[in-house]
């Protein structure tokens with residue numbers, strides 16, 4: 195059931211972590227400032243650190259200011275901070291959940307949140323079921339006293355087997371309708387825009403197939419390194435951290451069939467068909483289609499193994515087993531410590547599809563549709579046009595819509611949208627279990643074939659475009675990355 199501005203208590207497990215400081219706090223602050231929550235709303239953050247409520251609030255304030263790159267006005271802060279509470283807990287100590295429940299009940303009374311609780315597991319995956327089991331043990335997910343929902347961070351498991359086990363365990367505690375597996379890329383403004391661009395514009399959908407599309411490039415590059423997340427990242431790597439979730443979700447949205455309606459289940463049904471259809475090649479082919487890299491200096495990062503073979507970069511060529519996409523390569527690329535922060539989707543249309551147009555204008559550049567996700571948000575389309583003051587010289591021109599420049603809105607907090615959706619009970623932008631399951635099936639193949647092999651991993655310079663192999667991957671196909 196969808197509803198707006200419901201009374202609720204948001205309970206963040208992992209409230210002192212990187213995600214809470216960098217992303218969730220700013221999102222919550224914006225939501226609150228925009229008066230998008232109910233009056234009867236409060237936030238309880240839970241961490242292991244024994245710090246005072248005031249120290250916690252200062253930490254959060256600093257996180258918000260860094261994230262928004264501006265100081266918060268004291269009036270705005272004062273009304274927001276009244277809603278924030280901190281509780282210290284060791285997740286493994288089941289006996290301590292009784293006093294947590296008591297504290298939560300007090301807050302529920304104070305803010306009249308009607309027993310609605312949104313638990314947010316912003317913690318390392320090893321704690322997902324520990325916390326869920328302890329909540330169940332203390333009868334803290336009793337739906338009769340108001341809804342109890344859970345947002346679960348990624349990665350959902352480490353591989354197919356652990357994801358299945360985790361899902362089995364969690365689904366015995368939280369029903370699917372109360373489970374929100376978050377992938378924050380689905381909350382980014384241009385990703386939300388994908389369906390409209392594709393299905394509300396008559397000029398795109400008829401061309402959206404192997405007949406007219408030469409290749410698709412999905413790119414997420416980051417300037418930052420692993421920072422304080424060395425321990426998690428070193429056992430994860432770029433494939434699990436970014437491809438299993440964000441990049442496969444982008445792929446699904448770009449290629450899925452038009453859903454019957456905008457009902458969350460109709461959309462998720464189409465997405466899962468795509469993820470299921472990713473074609474797994476045999477190992478030798480797979481090795482030719484994957485490039486793994488590690489940035490120079492990664493092994494010296496805090497909590498990273500000094501002999502680490504973990505990939506901080508991956509470029510990959512895949513296909514879909516679908517008639518509509520037969521033969522179209524999808525090139526995926528993501529990495530840390532690259533030249534710039536950028537995320538986007540690039541659709542290269544076939545140039546000169548038929549012989550006649552070839553004879554007339556042999557020198558055309560392919561039309562490129564560029565969907566820019568971040569930092570700039572917008573769409574551009576390159577066209578061929580006659581160069582002014584020439585007889586028939588052709589030049590490539592770009593039609594550019596820069597949403598973030600025009601509207602000054604650069605969705606900094608995809609989490610804003612997703613937190614509100616979870617409070618409303620809207621699953622559209624959350625992943626369904628089968629999407630996660632099929633994604634892991636594919637990722638398991640990749641991992642077993644290619645990772646942790648030091649002969650495959652190429653070192654690359656920090657601030658570069660990544661390993662040379664990524665360039666060669668496309669050059670071998672007579673193609674190029676359109677974003678360099």
Ligand SMILES: NC(=O)C1=CN([C@@H]2O[C@H](COP(=O)(O)OP(=O)(O)OC[C@H]3O[C@@H](n4cnc5c(N)ncnc54)[C@H](OP(=O)(O)O)[C@@H]3O)[C@@H](O)[C@H]2O)C=CC1
Nearest residue numbers: 208209210211212213241242243284285316317347348349
């Ligand atoms: N950071 C990011 O940019 C992103 C993170 N994620 C996901 O979010 C989740 C959290 O990541 P992140 O914030 O980076 O992780 P951190 O390691 O920074 O934070 C972990 C949090 O869990 C708490 N914690 C850990 N162990 C215990 C314990 N035994 N008992 C009580 N509290 C404990 C820590 O408390 P304390 O600090 O007090 O010890 C801290 O609040 C992960 O699943 C990650 O994959 C997803 C997208 C982006």
Ligand SMILES: O=C1O[C@H](COP(=O)(O)O)[C@@H](O)[C@H](O)[C@H]1O
Nearest residue numbers: 348378414416435436440537568
């Ligand atoms: O999920 C993750 O995403 C971030 C990148 O998110 P963005 O919104 O800043 O593009 C990435 O840094 C992190 O490693 C990964 O866990």
